[in-house]
Amino acid sequence: MFDWLKSRLSRPDPIFDPSWHNILNSGFQHWSTLQPDELARMELLVARFVHTMRWEAANRFELTEEIKVMIAAQASMLLLGLDIDEWHDVTSVIVHPSNVRLRGTHSTGAGTFTTSPRVIAGQAHYQGPVLLSWAATRHGAKFPDRGQNVVYHEFAHRLDMLDGTVDGTPPLDDVDAQQRWVDVCTTAYDTVRAEGSPVLRDYAGTSTAEFFAVATEVFFNRPLDLCEHEPALYRELRIYYRQDPAARHRALAGGTPPAP
Known part of the structure; x- marks a missing residue:
């Protein structure tokens, strides 16, 4: 086998x-x-x-x-x-x-x-x-x-x-990480639906699954804006993806990478 x-x-x-x-x-x-x-x-x-x-x-x-x-x-x-x-x-x-x-x-x-x-x-x-x-x-x-x-x-x-459920929460390391993810993403998702966002387009409010997909686009494409407007969301995405696109952008610009 x-x-x-x-x-x-x-x-x-x-x-x-x-x-x-x-x-x-x-x-x-x-x-x-x-x-x-x-x-x-x-x-x-x-x-x-x-x-x-x-x-x-x-x-x-x-x-x-x-x-x-x-x-x-x-x-x-x-x-x-x-x-x-x-x-x-x-x-x-x-x-x-x-x-x-x-x-x-x-x-x-x-x-x-x-x-x-x-x-x-x-x-x-x-x-x-x-x-x-x-x-x-x-x-x-x-x-x-x-x-x-x-x-x-x-x-x-x-x-x-990957975990068989399309709910905007990818497989995470432990229960604490899952709860923190849900808390942060739910708050940001509800805000997008109620008020809109300066960095996440309205389509992010379609569902929690679309929220994660749109947030991923912005995390890689406009990381400095996401850091500014949604710092808690940026942190969760940075922890999950184990990447720091904002640090890359700052390094290219000759600035100081953000603290962990």
Whole structure:
């Protein structure tokens, strides 16, 4: 029964092509913020993603090496500080050239549903595929200051799904960490729904699951703003992801990293 594990351990790690640095340095702004030890782990994660993930192109779209590398790098950013090396339960990544128009009944949050068509840039299915728009993926990677990143968003959903419940609370270390997470996120979620937020877009108030996904986007894309407006939320995300994007930004600007 352990033959599959022996086979996995005996296989050499996929190789990160050095030419991918050119793709990532020009198209993925966060790549240049990483320290050497972070880059070493990211190279391993990206290579595994590119070579072991099942890729599917929608609408006769051509999947290039650039597309695969860009998606792999953004998905891998979420795993950089975690004790997770692969997205084992993602069955495939389905890439569309642009946003997708869906029909049928779907939830609008708060227990309400609609049959109106909707346009999406991504979608994560429990123990299934992740659907992504390449146009949205490329834009989010190139312009992080705008706060949105469809890859971060959909793969945050997949982290949320790891415990079998899509509730905005990913698997945490212990009961105390879970309670602190729930307390902090519930307060921030309720505030977004009641008053809005200067840093979290309104979609974060759709559900607790969407709150976590949107908060993850802002944590990586606008960390200094999140530190300023939602310091408790930033702290919980920093503890969970074991990364400090605000420190990276301050270091690049020649400032002092924030205290733990």
